[in-house]
Amino acid sequence: SAVISQKPSRDICQRGTSLTIQCQVDSQVTMMFWYRQQPGQSLTLIATANQGSEATYESGFVIDKFPISRPNLTFSTLTVSNMSPEDSSIYLCSVEIGTGELFFGEGSRLTVL
């Protein structure tokens, strides 16, 4: 199993600002994944973050809006840039370990005013 810690757990931000979300895993993992869950909706994959290379973004998500860092095998950050109220969501970090199970953090709930 894996224990995933995310910071902040929640935040309220002003329009036009940026927020960086941190994800720390208790073991080394090759790939880390960032998901978004908009209010009342299901989860959508934003990007896959590999250590030592640029993140791979899913359709509809771009690096300028959601820059990702992956400095080592246990840590990643996701930045939500130039925020608007439409960015109000829960952002979740996840990792895959062992037999194909994904483990998720508890999420970072972002509200943009």
Next chain:
Amino acid sequence: DAKTTQPNSMESNEEEPVHLPCNHSTISGTDYIHWYRQLPSQGPEYVIHGLTSNVNNRMASLAIAEDRKSSTLILHRATLRDAAVYYCILRPPRPSNTGKLIFGQGTTLQVKP
């Protein structure tokens, strides 16, 4: 990506069995059937997965139809803590499996005391 169809919501009484259905008529021969659940205010957690044969673990059982076009997640004795959104997800095998999970809307399970 093959899609799944689940009822929007279901109700159960505490300590009774619950059968959560999932239809996946376009499943490919190599897709695994995964189930995750999301408790309120938490990230999703892995429940169980299988390919062709029925599977059991400490959390639940997974019954897979012979033609693999449907499956059922079985909670043998529902508790109040099992109230969650249950997602049925199809995953291709590695190495094409990148950790991307395509979440549908899932089934919201209510458990009555």
